[in-house]
Amino acid sequence: MRRTVAEHRAAVAGLLRWSSGYDGGAPELLPLPGALGRALAEDIAAPVSLPPFDNSQMDGYAVHADDLGAPSALLVAEAIPAGSVPPPLEPGTAAPIMTGAMLPDGAAAVVPIERADPAQFHSAADRAAGPVTVRLPGGIDTGLFVRRAGSDIAEGETALPAGTLLGPAQLGLLAACGVGAVRVRPRFRVLLLSTGDEVAEPGTPLAPGAIYDANSTLLEAALREAGAEVARHRLLGDDPAVLRDAFDAIPSGSTHLVLSTGGISQGAYEVVKQALADSSVEFSSVALQPGGPQAHGTISGIPFLGFPGNPVSALVSFEMFLRPALHRLTGIPAPRPVLDAVLVEALESPGAKHQVRRGLYRDGRVALVGGPDSHLLHALAASNCLVHVPVGVAALAAGERVELTLTGPEPADPFAVEDVLVLEDAGTGPATTDGPGTG
Incomplete structure (x- = not known):
């Protein structure tokens, strides 16, 4: 039967949804580096606010709320490095503060060092010689160059919802929130096999009339890139009985999908078609070039997809049909632009x-x-x-x-x-x- 691309895409998505047995399953707890490319199994609430305290956006001087009006000469207080807890800031003083350092109580703004006079911090020797002052401009707005606590995210808010695909930015957010490990959805499992008397394993001697198997490597890489867990079956020849035995030997519950390449077209030795002649698997012609011959159905209750044997056809089939279905079912991979x-x-x-x-x-x-x-x-x-x-x-x-x-x-x-x-x-x-x- 002839299908449109949209019809076959819907058929593949439905097959995986209703027959794969993939329902998210028991989530895996992984440290953040190991969760790259995985999908969250649950919402993650921020255990702390970001930032966790008011801090300085610039290297400069922390200024008291009472000193924001007219230009003034202020006594220089103790410097505030990042990571310290400063004492309260007194009126008439300005404290040298570094980027990211906690704002002291009483401070209402930060004046960048380049807007101060002098435009550099006093040295330790200057301070040791006696009190030093700094002149700051007037008209400073409250909150100038201050990062308020929780301005990025407040404690208890949802940092990332379930299903989020974890990339570097998402993992960085979780790390900043103090989250060390997350629960992720289990991988979708695929058993991949390739057929044909003419195919040989790469790295082995090539007999006359034979070609190296590109499909297994091509599709395994595509599936792994799409977040799936892949098991490769040994290469199978063009004997329908051997192929039927291989299908019968697949343990129940061991995989969510069996994917084969080759043997589904109109030739005289279409081994997959012959081996599954009495099954519920449909062999279709899709209005697609390349990738017209397609097969889909179930084998002993396990979803089965058959892609054409030419390498480009196999990858186009993956991109057009299987990759979108995996995204709809598991949230991985992200859609292609x-x-x-x-x-x-x-x-x-x-x-x-x-x-x-x-x-x-x-x-x-x-x-x-x-x-x-x-x-x-x-x-x-x-x-x-x-x-x-x-x-x-x-x-x-x-x-x-x-x-x-x-x-x-x-x-x-x-x-x-x-x-x-x-x-x-x-x-x-x-x-x-x-x-x-x-x-």
């Missing part, structure tokens, strides 16, 4: 399909990298976005706008269009079928 950009060159697309091209985006422009074929891993590695050509669009001219999903950082230096286009496979025209190399 979706941008609007100007095409550097023209493109053609099968009008009946949603085409996904690899591109290099910078400063509002996107250059296509490689052709539409699904075996072009070098082009995939050189790209930082997926360019979307929707159903109903057969061609776009240079200068027209396209929607893209940003998958990597923008290049640091401006790119020359000719440098990008050198990656194009001159022999690859715009494909219009899901034949070999385009699935």
Whole structure:
């Protein structure tokens, strides 16, 4: 059956929601460094206020409320370093205070050192010789350069709600609040397997007619980056009986999803299709290029997804279907940024399909990298976005706008269009079928 991209995305999200058994489970207690990239299992209330006390925003002089009016010469009191508890400030005095130091009782403002006369602190020798004074300007506003206690967050307020994805800024906030460990949602577990008599493990000798397995590494990295826990099955050949045995041997409750690549298209040796012929798994054709052949369903109650065997098709399938479903279910990963950009060159697309091209985006422009074929891993590695050509669009001219999903950082230096286009496979025209190399 033929599905739209939206229909299959909804089907994958529903499969994981209703059949994966993932409900958040028992949370894990982790120290802050180990919680990077995880999602909070519960609300975190601030155990202290930030700042916990009124403190100085500048190096300067703490000034008493009675001395904020006319310019005045004030007696210099004892200096207040950060980390100390100062005595109350008396009227007619000004205390040298460092950035972040606690404001003394009676102080109402801080005058930066560069606005004082002299514009530098008195030395220890000056102070030892006798009382010293400082002249400060008048018209100082109450609260000038004072950080009030709780101005960032008050004690007891929610610092981070449940489900928050913990990045450096969030972990820094928790550390500032004195939180040393947090409860996070458990990882979503995926069993990953790859099929094909022709595939070999990287690092082993390559026999004639064989290729190295890129899909397992590609998808494991994508899944781990998306916050999942991945177990890799050994490579499986094209024997349906062996594959059925592998499926039957999966312990109940050991995984939330079984994900395979290859063996689901229209060829004569589609091992996954043969092994699951009598199961509830649906084998669909999605109006997507690359990534048209898809499979989804359950095996012994465990959700199953089958992606095409070509590496680019497998990754596009992950980005289009599985990554959004993981976000909806677990809160991880964060959604990809979706941008609007100007095409550097023209493109053609099968009008009946949603085409996904690899591109290099910078400063509002996107250059296509490689052709539409699904075996072009070098082009995939050189790209930082997926360019979307929707159903109903057969061609776009240079200068027209396209929607893209940003998958990597923008290049640091401006790119020359000719440098990008050198990656194009001159022999690859715009494909219009899901034949070999385009699935």
